Amino acid sequence: MSNQVSPFHIAIPVHNLDDCRAFYRDVLNCEEGRSSDHWVDFNFFGHQLVIHYKPQSQEDLHTNPVDGKSVPVPHYGVVLNWSDFHDFADHLRLKKVNFIIEPYVRFEGQTGEQVTMFFLDPAGNALEFKAFKDQTQLFAK
Template identity: 35%
Template sequence: MRTSHDTFHLAIPARDLDETEQFYVRQLGCHLARRYADRITLNFFGDQLVCHLSPDEPRREPRLYPRHFGVTFARRDDFDALLRLVEIRKVPLFLPLATRFNGTVEEHHTIVLRDPTDNLLEFKHYEDPRMMY
């Protein structure tokens, strides 16, 4: 079972490492852990995100399903802080803030961002914390 000492690891493509670093570090506030000629490693909200240089990654119009990643915030304050950061830093949106499953136990607030390589990042918060998983 995962504990707070463990870190989830995700690797994604990046067409340009400078643009990728700009987005994740300067816009989202992630911590740059390491940078090499072929990848950057980030502290992505407490987990490890590795962006591998993939200049030949084909351009495509991204779709939210089936491939996206992000963070489900346990605390509404943390979700709201991210929303403020996105607004202040004018982070590119794929889908604006929305409420899904309104009036049900699965009700949650969500926003979807688009990185420079067209990877989609969903950030959300459930009103009922039991719905996080």
């Protein structure tokens, strides 16, 4: 397996295609790509994200404890660089995004020190954006 970083592809279910399309395009500023009446793909920070229509589920949001916070499971997101993270957090605040976990420093002073934040898209999918103080500690133990 190569250490080269390649774009990933993720497909997520949404029960409200139009609302989610607007959220990813207008709030997160993701460029829209191809689409149909059942799916839309986006450039999600250099990766391909596809939102697919699926009828709404009644499943509750599950969480696991991490660093004293209730982290939503499942979740997906992107690792940004330190300054981009803070700029993006400010942008989300201006867009009035409701955070599940407000931006904060996790594992402060420890291996893997990072800033992180969690919020939901309009379909209830949990997103995490993070940045490492020292990017070389992304996979450090």
